[in-house]
Amino acid sequence: xxxxxxxGYLTGVGKTKPIVLALANQKGGVGKTTTAVxxxxxxxxxxxxxxxxxxxxQGNATSGVGIGKKNLRHALYHVYTGECTxxxxxxxxxxxxxxxxxxxxxxxxxxxxxxxxxxxxxxxSDAIVSLGxxxxxxxxxxxxxxxxxxxxxxxxxxxLVIPMQCEYYALEGLSQLILTVxxxxxxxxxxxxxxGILITMYDGRLNLSMQVLDELKKYYxxxxxxxxxxxxxxxxxxxxxxxPALYHDKYSRGSLAYLDAAKELIRRVR
Ligand code: ATP
Ligand code: MG
Numbered sequence: 279x280x281x282x283x284x285x286g287y288l289t290g291v292g293k294t295k296p297i298v299l300a301l302a303n304q305k306g307g308v309g310k311t312t313t314a315v316x317x318x319x320x321x322x323x324x325x326x327x328x329x330x331x332x333x334x335x336q337g338n339a340t341s342g343v344g345i346g347k348k349n350l351r352h353a354l355y356h357v358y359t360g361e362c363t364x365x366x367x368x369x370x371x372x373x374x375x376x377x378x379x380x381x382x383x384x385x386x387x388x389x390x391x392x393x394x395x396x397x398x399x400x401x402x403s404d405a406i407v408s409l410g411x412x413x414x415x416x417x418x419x420x421x422x423x424x425x426x427x428x429x430x431x432x433x434x435x436x437x438l439v440i441p442m443q444c445e446y447y448a449l450e451g452l453s454q455l456i457l458t459v460x461x462x463x464x465x466x467x468x469x470x471x472x473x474g475i476l477i478t479m480y481d482g483r484l485n486l487s488m489q490v491l492d493e494l495k496k497y498y499x500x501x502x503x504x505x506x507x508x509x510x511x512x513x514x515x516x517x518x519x520x521x522p523a524l525y526h527d528k529y530s531r532g533s534l535a536y537l538d539a540a541k542e543l544i545r546r547v548r
Contacts, residue, residue, distance in 0.1 A: 296329070296413040297547050298406065299473060300431035300438050304458075305451045306422035309478030310334075312513055313441040314419035315342040316533070319522030320540035322375030326414040329368065332381040333402070333431055334421035340380035343371045344520030347382050355384035357405050359391060364405045373525055377413075389426040398426060399466050403434035424458045432462040437473030437547065442494075444477055444487035449494070473546055476539060477506040503546075505539040508532065 301314040311334065318330040332339040333354060337347050347353075352367035357379070370377050392398040406416060418431040432438065438459055442448050456472070463470045475498055481487055494502055507513075510532030516523040523533040 294411040294414065296406075296409070296411070296416045297437070298416045298418065298435045299543075299547075300418045300420055300428070300435040301441060302420040302428050302431060302438055302455070303440050303442060303451065304422055304424045304428070304455060305443075305448065308422075308443050308448070309441040309507065310422070311336075311338040311342060311419050312517075313439070313476060313478060313507070313536075313539075314339050314417050315517070315522050316513070316524065316536035317439075317540050317543065318415070318417045319343070319373055319376055319524050320537045321415050321417075321543070322373060323524055323537070324540060324544075325375065326544075327375045327377075327412065328415040328417065329377050329379060329409065329413045331379040331402075331406075331416060331418040331431075333385070333418050333427050335381060335383050335386040336421070337381045337383065337385075338517065339419040340378060340382075341520060342517045343373065343376065343378050343522065345369055345371065345378055345380050347380065350380055350382060353380050353382045353384065355382060355388050358385075358388045358401055363408045365408050368409070373522060376522075385427070392426050392430075399429050399433045399462075402430035403467075406434055424455070428458075429462060429466075432459065432470060433466045435467070435470060437471050439473050439543070440475045441478045442475055443479050444481075444484075444490040444494075446486065446490060449490065452498075472501055473543070474503045475501050476503045479509045480506040481509050503539060503542055505535060505542050507535045507539065510535070 301310045318328045321328040352362040356362045368379050420428045420431050512527045512530035513523050513532035516526035
């Protein structure tokens with residue numbers, strides 16, 4: 279068991295508060311959900327009770343851990359509207375130490391509803407207090423935008439993990455994301471930090487990948503995960519079985535890379 283202080287650092291034996299990490303990047307299709315699902319499953323597998331919060335109306339993280347969206351009584355939208363608590367909406371998964379706070383497409387309306395509310399940026403942060411000390415990690419999968427859902431995740435988070443592909447446009451998007459982090463930090467959440475940038479779908483045979491990686495190392499070397507996630511077909515086919523890759527093909531390159539990334543994540547938040 280790892281014990282963390284309010285700021286999310288290891289403190290030895292005592293009160294536990296989960297480490298909350300937002301997985302965000304406003305660019306679409308960079309591997310946020312794949313990373314959220316597989317890091318959460320790996321953390322659970324490694325013995326750390328983990329909650330995955332699906333904060334993207336597309337609901338890919340929900341189905342990615344085998345939860346059907348049709349028959350859910352409660353989901354993240356209902357937490358935002360106050361119809362239920364976060365604890366009411368959490369469902370266990372079939373995977374070790376892994377629960378999910380699922381989403382349905384209703385969540386698309388939450389940003390609009392939140393506009394009317396005071397403290398609209400801290401609704402998620404307020405809601406997860408009710409979860410108490412049940413989890414060591416809470417991972418929030420964000421939608422591909424910097425709207426209110428992402429701002430809520432960043433306001434609730436101790437740290438941000440940025441999944442990123444080695445593409446030229448990725449570098450432009452990164453400055454915009456870092457600016458948003460700075461704004462949220464100044465306005466709502468002084469404790470927010472960038473936990474790390476995780477390269478996804480890496481293909482070392484491409485010259486462009488190596489060039490972008492060199493650029494990243496130049497400016498963000500301390501933030502770059504040394505683990506890189508390779509492009510791997512098992513990672514893309516596992517969601518259609520509702521399985522994290524680790525439970526789909528334990529020894530695939532993708533599963534092993536996310537296990538390594540989870541171990542590195544634990545070292546980074548300590
Ligand atoms: P969105 O912005 O729409 O939420 P995202 O950033 O969450 O997208 P994913 O859905 O995780 O991105 O990934 C986009 C696509 O790439 C998916 O089809 C996924 O299966 C595939 N994919 C992600 N990572 C890998 C990988 N390492 N190897 C192969 N395919 C991958
Ligand atoms: Mg996604």
